[in-house]
Amino acid sequence: MKIIKDAMAGTLESSDVLVKVSPSDGPLEVVVKSEVERQFGEQIRRVVADTLARLTINEGVVIVEDKGALDCTIRARLQAAVLRGGAVEGLDWSILQ
Amino acid sequence: MCAELIFYSVVPSEEPGERAEIETFLLRNGLSYDEGIEIFVVGREGRKLVACGGLEQNIVKCVATDPLYRGEHLSLTIVDKVIHLAYERGHSHLFLYTRPNNIAFFAGCGFYPIVEVPGLVTLLENSPIGIRRYCDGLSKSRQPGARIGAAVLNANPFTRGHRYLIEKAAESCDWLHVFVVAEDASLFPYCDRFQLMKSGIEGIARVTLHPGSQYMISRATFSCYFFKEKNVAGDCFTAVDLLVFRQWIAPALGITHRFVGTEPFCRTTGKYNEDMKYWLQADLSAAKPVTVVEIPRIESHDRAISASEVRRLLGTNDFDRIAELVPQTTYDLLSSKYRMKAVGSHTSATA
Known part of the structure; x- marks a missing residue:
């Protein structure tokens, strides 16, 4: 899947996460900023990388502003942002599980 | 609560x-x-x-x-x-x-x-x-040389004065990077200004023309520039725009000199040029200073050529006088696309 326009999902509220995606020509660039970086930074990055891989996102810019969201929230927000900003045809919903 | x-x-x-x-x-x-x-x-x-x-x-x-x-x-x-x-x-x-x-x-x-x-x-x-990403993109256009120039022009529209400035600047540099102000807040839309600049500087060696961006003379960095014709400039805040140039854009391209035309008419642009000497050259930033070079404007009939004069003449449909101030490419576009607009300058002509 390819990101074709700027899009956003989530909020800056506590326990949520704000995800912003935008198109770019270069390779995928992911930036994760988290209030719980020290405890969970690595885990959050794993969830983000895994979710993007399942969505087959290989290019674009993804910015994740985490406010201590649970993994399932991070997944959901990422999926929503990518689906809003992506060129989606015949989505295979099973990849979102 | x-x-x-x-x-x-x-x-x-x-x-x-x-x-x-x-x-x-x-x-x-x-x-x-x-x-x-x-x-x-x-x-x-x-x-x-x-x-x-x-x-x-x-x-x-x-x-x-x-x-x-x-x-x-x-x-x-x-x-x-x-x-x-x-x-x-x-x-x-x-x-x-x-x-x-x-x-x-x-x-x-x-x-x-x-x-x-x-x-x-x-x-x-x-x-x-x-x-950072913007500057990474810019740095792909880096050129070798000890003296690398830059100019940021609105070119609203492109005149013989702009051509002269770019020729003079390019002559004195190993390479010149020229940016067109991207903000669409001027009489001529960005796509026209860019196109006229592109055809207007043809034949000048060692020049790269760059699209403008949010990071230079934009609403974000220098908002009052776009209200200058409403004459509310006052004490315009130019420091942010100039510091972005010095700390980000100049290092990305290795820019050592910034060129501007002298500004006899517009107070806002005049102040911008004055402030440039301070914010680009003074010892106030970890980023290397950029030398400011002011190039005197060329004149036509004892009057400095300026884009604002061209816009004024367009308002009165004085195309004979416009022809003396602008290159052929600008003349052709003004004549074909903006003549009708000028006739009904205060109505909503759709030509």
């Missing part, structure tokens, strides 16, 4: 009552009302206004929270609502000015500093990598 918090948007030009209340609220919080704001988000607890934040296109302005409610996530919530409103309105790349002591709070809202005018104000954007 006793009552529930509600948030909603307010268009100040349509709701004078709300507007007056916001104005009072801002004053109480040490901020003055900004006339450029198109829409606000306000937060109320019951009837009481407790937070607000405004948008002028992609610039977040006048964010304030009642002191009694600070530290309760209300500030974060109001910024979050403003960001969402901006996206809904088609603006995803946002900018914000604040005092340097608020940087930590806005970092929590996803805004990151670009430059700081020490002790005064910081320009932030809603991306941790925005300007």
